[in-house]
Amino acid sequence: MNTEDPTTETEDGTPPPDPTPVERYEIRVSGRLSSRWATWFDGLTVTNEDDGTTVIAGPVVDQAALHGLLQKLRDLGITLLSLTRTAPGEPVEHSISPTTPNRTTTPGATS
Secondary structure, X not given: OOOOOOOXXXXXXXXXXXOOOOEXXXXXXXXXXXXXXXXXXXXOEEEEOOOOEEEEEEEEOOHHHHXXXXXXXXXXXXXXXXXXXXXXXXXXXXXXXXXXXXXXXXXXXXX
16 A cells, blocks of 8 residues: 555544545525425525525535536526525525526426
């Protein structure tokens, strides 16, 4: 084992920690998404808010995955209201007011 190579195992045999932490995001969209949408957004939580918006939140592994998620929202015709990067475990203040009427979003619906 090469002890000078930072990609090798640590002294106790475990792999070194990932130098790039996974970022957490909160994505607010217009309308209410039913719980069945959670499977479309792997590993993210889908929460309907009292103001008629939906928050999709959780870890996103990298910028490519984030862009893919935003593209999925666009392709489904879901209106994006905000995107916020959050610190791990940090709640985001919900101060965004929707600018579009509340509606239930269904696959293939357009904005």
